[in-house]
Amino acid sequence: MKSETIQLLTPQNWKAYQLIDSGGFEKLEKFGDFILRRPEPQAAWDKSLTDEEWQNRANAYFKKDKGSQEKGEWLVKKGMPDRWYMPYKTESLDLTFKLALSSFKHVGIFPEQANNWDFITEKIAKMPVKQPKVLNLFAYTGGASIAAKSAGADVTHVDSIKQVISWSRDNMEASKLDNIRWVVEDALKFVKREVKRGNIYQGIILDPPAYGRGPDGEKWVLEEQINELLKNVAEILDKENYFLILNMYSMGFSSLIVENLVKCSFSQKLNHEFGELYLQDEFRKKLPLGVFYRFASQ
Structure with missing residues (x-):
């Protein structure tokens, strides 16, 4: 069995999703029509955009509860729904996902x-x-x-x-x-x-x-x-x-x-x-x- 080479894989067909920026233990992501700012413990490096750009672009921001790594609340701007839908379409797949802002980010x-x-x-x-x-x-x-x-x-x-x-x-x-x-x-x-x-x-x-x-x-x-x-x-x-x-x-x-x-x-x-x-x-x-x-x- 030949499996010595470690592969790095990332989606190639996820047109409705985009990771805009990452760093400072956060990530800025676009899910369909909306941009979310969430904690990300792996993102130990610096952000590329300024904090002001992150704040201006995000439709919703997840604020962790004090002392918690997961639980918290979403701070949302006007027009941000509690739930929305996003497609994943390729030559072989035509899927639709319901998204929602959960209390665990x-x-x-x-x-x-x-x-x-x-x-x-x-x-x-x-x-x-x-x-x-x-x-x-x-x-x-x-x-x-x-x-x-x-x-x-x-x-x-x-x-x-x-x-x-x-x-x-x-x-x-x-x-x-x-x-x-x-x-x-x-x-x-x-x-x-x-x-x-x-x-x-x-x-x-x-x-x-x-x-x-x-x-x-x-x-x-x-x-x-x-x-x-x-x-x-x-x-x-x-x-x-x-x-x-x-x-x-x-x-x-x-x-x-x-x-x-x-x-x-x-x-x-x-x-x-x-x-x-x-x-x-x-x-x-x-x-x-x-x-x-x-x-x-x-």
């Missing part, structure tokens, strides 16, 4: 993941399987789920938060799709049960957080449980026609750690890729936004 989409949506679409199209079964774990608002569904897959979407499942359904309907299977459950519990049932999937997508809670209070700690989860996932991934995507946002995990984790659990040998996902701002500064590992049979 998120807006419902991770733009760097567009590269993986294209990968999913390509791999499903190449599979000699009529309707590949795809499992999306820690699925959040379902970007990967609706990409897989749009490509013709039978999709199971698993997340532990009911409100996020509702948001995902909105994205499915806005993209004129239907019949995704929604599961509100702890991801590790669900996978273990699928192993016992003998269910097999042709595609599996994992996007685990560093920390989390299941619907019944189950504790998720990435460093402690990711190895066990991957071993179980390996039991339900098809051995002949398959693809797997693993994303990680934990700042303590390098792409080499992710490579070792995957190689220890999976016997599949074809088309391995690993490295970092990033977004590039208008001044060519690269903002790292997680590591990935993916492979496929085609």
Whole structure:
């Protein structure tokens, strides 16, 4: 298996999104018609635009609560809606996402993941399987789920938060799709049960957080449980026609750690890729936004 070269991947087709500037532990982004200013712990360098330019251009600014790394409130200018829609269109995909200003600085989409949506679409199209079964774990608002569904897959979407499942359904309907299977459950519990049932999937997508809670209070700690989860996932991934995507946002995990984790659990040998996902701002500064590992049979 040749996977020694670490890849740096950024979306090529995300016309409605733009990272304008980054630095000073913040990022200035354009989502469709609106520009947002948000905290970004990875942006340790200087901004290229002045603070005045950031302030003038932003339609909304996220102010963190004192002592919190995530929670806070949005300060919005006149005309900034609580929610709006943004397209992702390529030759193969025509998706629409509902965006909203959450109290945890998120807006419902991770733009760097567009590269993986294209990968999913390509791999499903190449599979000699009529309707590949795809499992999306820690699925959040379902970007990967609706990409897989749009490509013709039978999709199971698993997340532990009911409100996020509702948001995902909105994205499915806005993209004129239907019949995704929604599961509100702890991801590790669900996978273990699928192993016992003998269910097999042709595609599996994992996007685990560093920390989390299941619907019944189950504790998720990435460093402690990711190895066990991957071993179980390996039991339900098809051995002949398959693809797997693993994303990680934990700042303590390098792409080499992710490579070792995957190689220890999976016997599949074809088309391995690993490295970092990033977004590039208008001044060519690269903002790292997680590591990935993916492979496929085609």
